[in-house]
Amino acid sequence: MTEKGASASVIRVVLPQHLRTLAGVGAEVALDVDAPVTVRRVLDALEELCPMLRGTIREYGTGERRPFLRFFACEEDWSHEGMDAELPAPVAEGREPLLILGAIAGG
Amino acid sequence: MGKNRSTALLKFSCDGAGDRGNSEEAAMSGVRVLVGTKKGAFVLTADGTRKDWQVSGPFFAGWEIYHVKGSAVDPNRIYASQSSGWFGQLIQRSDDGGVTWAPVDNKFVYDGVAGTHQWYDGTPHPWEFKRVWHLEPSLTDAETVYAGVEDAALFKSTDGGVSWSELAGLRGHGSGPNWQPGAGGMCLHTIILDPANQQRMYIAISAAGAFRTDDAGCTWKPINKGLVSNFMPNPTAEVGHCVHHVAMHRTRPDVLFMQKHWDVMRSDDAGESWHEVSGNLPTDFGFAIDVHAHEPETLYVVPIKSDSEHFVPDGKLRVYRSRSGGNEWEPLTAGLPQQDCYVNVLRDAMAVDTLDECGVYFGTSGGQVYASSDAGDHWAPIVRDLPAVMSVEVQTIP
Numbered sequence: 001m002t003e004k005g006a007s008a009s010v011i012r013v014v015l016p017q018h019l020r021t022l023a024g025v026g027a028e029v030a031l032d033v034d035a036p037v038t039v040r041r042v043l044d045a046l047e048e049l050c051p052m053l054r055g056t057i058r059e060y061g062t063g064e065r066r067p068f069l070r071f072f073a074c075e076e077d078w079s080h081e082g083m084d085a086e087l088p089a090p091v092a093e094g095r096e097p098l099l100i101l102g103a104i105a106g107g
Numbered sequence: 108m109g110k111n112r113s114t115a116l117l118k119f120s121c122d123g124a125g126d127r128g129n130s131e132e133a134a135m136s137g138v139r140v141l142v143g144t145k146k147g148a149f150v151l152t153a154d155g156t157r158k159d160w161q162v163s164g165p166f167f168a169g170w171e172i173y174h175v176k177g178s179a180v181d182p183n184r185i186y187a188s189q190s191s192g193w194f195g196q197l198i199q200r201s202d203d204g205g206v207t208w209a210p211v212d213n214k215f216v217y218d219g220v221a222g223t224h225q226w227y228d229g230t231p232h233p234w235e236f237k238r239v240w241h242l243e244p245s246l247t248d249a250e251t252v253y254a255g256v257e258d259a260a261l262f263k264s265t266d267g268g269v270s271w272s273e274l275a276g277l278r279g280h281g282s283g284p285n286w287q288p289g290a291g292g293m294c295l296h297t298i299i300l301d302p303a304n305q306q307r308m309y310i311a312i313s314a315a316g317a318f319r320t321d322d323a324g325c326t327w328k329p330i331n332k333g334l335v336s337n338f339m340p341n342p343t344a345e346v347g348h349c350v351h352h353v354a355m356h357r358t359r360p361d362v363l364f365m366q367k368h369w370d371v372m373r374s375d376d377a378g379e380s381w382h383e384v385s386g387n388l389p390t391d392f393g394f395a396i397d398v399h400a401h402e403p404e405t406l407y408v409v410p411i412k413s414d415s416e417h418f419v420p421d422g423k424l425r426v427y428r429s430r431s432g433g434n435e436w437e438p439l440t441a442g443l444p445q446q447d448c449y450v451n452v453l454r455d456a457m458a459v460d461t462l463d464e465c466g467v468y469f470g471t472s473g474g475q476v477y478a479s480s481d482a483g484d485h486w487a488p489i490v491r492d493l494p495a496v497m498s499v500e501v502q503t504i505p
């Protein structure tokens with residue numbers, strides 16, 4: 001978990017089932033993230049807490065979102081907003097979770 | 108790190124695999140069959156009689172497990188390649204013989220500028236890491252393990268899989284830009300360590316061919332003379348061959364057997380030259396090939412109908428055995444389905460144990476894992492209904 005600064009918020013993240021099993025976490029993960037709250041900062045905090053998730057959500061090397069995963073915030077697709085775009089206030093304030101979803105693909 | 112414990116433990120009796128009685132030696136020793144499937148890993152264990160089996164798993168349920176292999180130095184050290192199109196690659200490690208597992212690392216980054224290889228249409232395509240096809244633990248050090256990956260490259264870890272670095276001399280071989288993917292991707296799927304010479308190892312890539320290093324992976328040479336691949340513009344080119352698998356007997360490291368896309372081949376000079384030994388096989392297309400643990404001239408293949416019909420011919424699942432190092436083959440059918448069977452057996456899905464009477468094992472795309480405890484004369488399924496089997500390895504436990 002990140003060092004909790006004066007402007008840190010508790011962010012809620014919902015992971016796909018396989019990543020919950022891999023990380024040994026429940027339906028939601030709570031993370032301290034300093035403002036401004038972005039996907040990059042949330043993933044940095046998540047990977048610090050759960051190092052086995054490194055490389056499973058964003059690619060090594062490029063740091064980009066893996067193609068079969070999507071990010072949703074406040075019922076909006078946040079996948080293409082860029083890693084450094086500020087997340088909506090309800091997510092940044094912990095009232096709504098950031099959803100990480102696996103694409104429905106592969107049968 | 109999270110531990111993944113077996114979620115099921117089942118017992119099966121395997122009575123059709125020959126009747127040799129329970130010698131004291133056989134009862135004291137045992138085998139552990141490591142199975143990778145499309146949807147998880149399984150560990151099948153039995154004592155040396157190989158009659159009653161315990162099945163544990165699935166481990167890593169829902170993930171593709173391309174390969175699971177144990178260390179010859181420390182049999183309790185087992186590595187597994189876990190991957191998914193969604194979440195990428197993980198390496199799992201067990202230090203207790205497959206009872207519990209923990210993810211170690213998954214950072215496979217090509218050394219330097221990755222460069223390009225040929226795409227299916229012949230255009231240059233950047234090297235992109237996709238997954239680990241094969242894990243080969245060192246014969247002398249439990250902490251050292253090699254990984255063959257797609258897009259084709261060889262990685263090495265000397266800390267039990269915690270960190271990986273590429274042996275870049277292989278991709279640095281001048282032919283790299285001419286390598287191209289086979290139907291399953293451009294994968295480095297075979298790694299053979301020479302037990303008599305730690306400097307020497309062999310690898311094979313689809314579709315580039317076989318390569319050998321004599322300096323522990325610093326430099327490599329293609330070893331494909333004698334291979335003929337009619338799908339290539341130059342059928343005898345130095346690289347470009349779709350080698351499916353290579354096998355070696357530990358006492359004769361200069362003798363290699365190869366199942367190529369088409370053709371079963373043999374080399375008696377460490378790969379410097381090859382000659383065909385397909386002989387009377389009903390088809391010489393296939394993936395798996397292995398050598399008897401105690402008879403270096405006895406080998407096994409599972410002929411597959413063709414490259415466009417990946418199942419056994421005539422609806423019959425037949426392992427073919429040669430006791431003469433190739434050319435003369437006999438079908439082994441006792442206990443195997445001989446009608447309405449249309450499964451495939453993949454390249455890493457056959458293995459042998461080292462008990463006095465050699466056991467042979469293979470897994471199918473239909474989820475069966477078959478075992479023979481008499482060198483192939485009789486077979487019986489250990490399990491029938493696993494997910495599609497991608498790999499089978501066996502450990503002989505003292």
